[in-house]
Amino acid sequence: MTPNQSYTRNLTLLTDYYQISMMYSHFRNKLFHKEVVFDVYFRKNPCGTGYSLFAGLEQVIEYIQNLRFTEEDIEFLAKTYKYDKEFLDYLSDFRFTGNIWSVSEGTVVFPNEPIVRIQTNILEGHLVETAILNLINHQTLIATKASRVVFAANGDPVLEFGLRRAQGPDAGVYGARAAYIAGVVGTSNVLAGKLYSIPVKGTHAHAYIQSYSSELEAFLNFAEAFPNNLILLVDTYDTLGSGVPNAIKTFQIMKEKLGDQFKNYGIRLDSGDLAYLSKVARKMLDEAGFNDAQIVASNDLDENLIRDLKLQGAKIDVWGVGTNLITSSDCPSLGGVYKLVAEKEEDQFIPKIKISENPEKITTPGCKKVVRFYNKYTKMAILDLVMLQEEEIPTYDFIAFDPINIWKKKRVKDFVAKEILIPIFENGELIYTLPSIEEIRAHAKSELSTIDDEMKRLSNPHIYHVDLSRKLWDLKYDLINKERKR
């Protein structure tokens, strides 16, 4: 049993009831072999950011591999609705048999481009929608949010401390994973640490101090247990009046005892004005000769407060970010959707469209690929082009145009091009080698280095171009006109 398997469950029923209803209706119509293509994409980056950071694929893979209805599941469904026995038998034998393409975890992605594509029979296609969206929406959201926090910290280490306020155990565990991919250096969440080999970090709580007769006694006891990893929480009674002076006394005693072996120590501030307190505490520590004592700060931090504290010269070395990161508090959902874009008829995929009163809800039809163009000199991303699968990728200068304001044109030149969707499952078999979390994290770092800082600005960032190829644009608008004429 790998560590992950001790946590992973069979989530076959983690789906919306209407998926089963639609499967049942299609089953009655004998459509088990009807092949369809669904795209996963989102319409807006979360948190007003200029990009999103893709995560959650590993959990999607586990989910697909564990897909099977248990006897208990079948009994439950039989009770829920009067399904035919044939349908329940079909479910008993159910396995995922289709193809899945996805961008890799840690890839920077943008609105209105497919990030996962599922090609399979229509029954399977329905069943897996909800869980795929749930897993991708959540981790992509948290990875994106965490990347903003890491950006604001501007090179300072960020720790993920949010488990107690996460929306349930999975939100804590998968959230810590997504945050680590996005660049935080560790988590307080021990289970996430074990499951995903993420460094686990932590200090101690106020309760620890309270359970000794004095703050100094508590500090000295903690120091004895952790002589080489000693971060003391200094705000249980009075930060500058007692906490910092007692921490300094503790450091002096440890220094006397251990000499140069005493290292990796500091204080944590968890209340009050962090700019003011950190500056005074820094002075006190320096004057006592503890220039290498770290100052860790926590208490309702987010990317905006970190930016503001840094602007005011706060002397904070390490940022512990909890609730606001793990819940993505100002934007707690990513609106990823899963839309039917093509259906096979007589060995050919026919593009499908959905019209809506809300124009942004109109889908882009057809089997598509996503090509990212990079400047061949700077290696920076220039634009993404969504193309029909059968189209050739441009090899020399071309004109791209905005799919809504079509007069907005851009000449793309001096580029190298890369397809970002890669094959994951083929005929139900996993054909993708899962990278390690360190590889994913390194990939995310390298991906974030290919987009301009203007796109990472915390507010009102630069908007990246995601255009449609001319052929795809024509197809889409032909289908819209055809449907409107009905």
Added chain:
Amino acid sequence: MTPNQSYTRNLTLLTDYYQISMMYSHFRNKLFHKEVVFDVYFRKNPCGTGYSLFAGLEQVIEYIQNLRFTEEDIEFLAKTYKYDKEFLDYLSDFRFTGNIWSVSEGTVVFPNEPIVRIQTNILEGHLVETAILNLINHQTLIATKASRVVFAANGDPVLEFGLRRAQGPDAGVYGARAAYIAGVVGTSNVLAGKLYSIPVKGTHAHAYIQSYSSELEAFLNFAEAFPNNLILLVDTYDTLGSGVPNAIKTFQIMKEKLGDQFKNYGIRLDSGDLAYLSKVARKMLDEAGFNDAQIVASNDLDENLIRDLKLQGAKIDVWGVGTNLITSSDCPSLGGVYKLVAEKEEDQFIPKIKISENPEKITTPGCKKVVRFYNKYTKMAILDLVMLQEEEIPTYDFIAFDPINIWKKKRVKDFVAKEILIPIFENGELIYTLPSIEEIRAHAKSELSTIDDEMKRLSNPHIYHVDLSRKLWDLKYDLINKERKR
């Protein structure tokens, strides 16, 4: 295996690393038998509401019952830090041996009163903090949010549709559970339906329509599969131009076929202006003789939009609420905390306090009970009084006072009093009989009927009184003064 056990995991490592660090230090100091008391409480209702609805206890109980470190867990911890072998052996044999009190699920609770109390040795007390907070914070948040949505719907049924945007599988499953407790009538989440016997509900998706050559053909096929539970999604192409007319044709055909047996049918609107579209659709349905066709609405609903749509006379019978409920989008966390309030010394509990630069972060010391006073004639809740465990509950008129603005006084009379914390675990044994979800839901409904509608107002609600007994108030301020004098 009960249905729940197929989903429940061993979450022993679902804790913050600092808990293990503190346990280790206490272990080295041979404090395994030191008995302590921790209170769980929150400082502010979420979402600007006037109350919170407590949920999550059942999952806390499962968590406590499953608490044991596996070999794999011990190996991981041994790698993480150079713990003594004795400590690792202690963890191998670890079981929860303490006492827990809690309010029951579905109880209305308020800021600054203990809602869970843990009395156990200090090592166990630390370990369980994080998971207890995670589970209670999440479900109490979602139950509270859902109760707001149900309140806004003012008697109309509300369905929970949020799984695809929930923050991971647990957030979807436990969130659906909390929402059902709070009064929604069903969920789209099949797994939650199975695990917790919640009615599962659903219609079909746009993709279903797209996979037939016409909308009418799709509707007729769906009708054949679900003749007695037929809600048709009418906005795939053009709501009023094609969706509603095709739905009416389908209803006519079904009515001809089934006569009076055709019932439980309607349409779902998922885009456009829901007030306008529902009013026109209602007219079209009524004119065709389908007065009993239901109109279900979904699309980014929350309690405020539901209130506004109802104010504008929207003809919506059933509200499907997704993302905003399942993530509690405008307030995605509840800030429940877990604080040391007493420690046993020579057979006596000594009250403990934590001071802070932020006054609202100062704790209320001592072993406490929470007493709710109801008007004996109207049965409405008047006020909660937090008292020391050993104090007698008043039996006749008394004066309560606000713990911050102590000049604000209130005579409490004609009351019946009830303690709201009840025993759950005693010496590690579960001594509480878990109620069924229907019992919890009925309790929540009855609880919500004991608080004034003024406290349920969506914005700026009436603030309920949670006061301290005079004896407790004196104790708290004595300890503050003592600490400040140090």
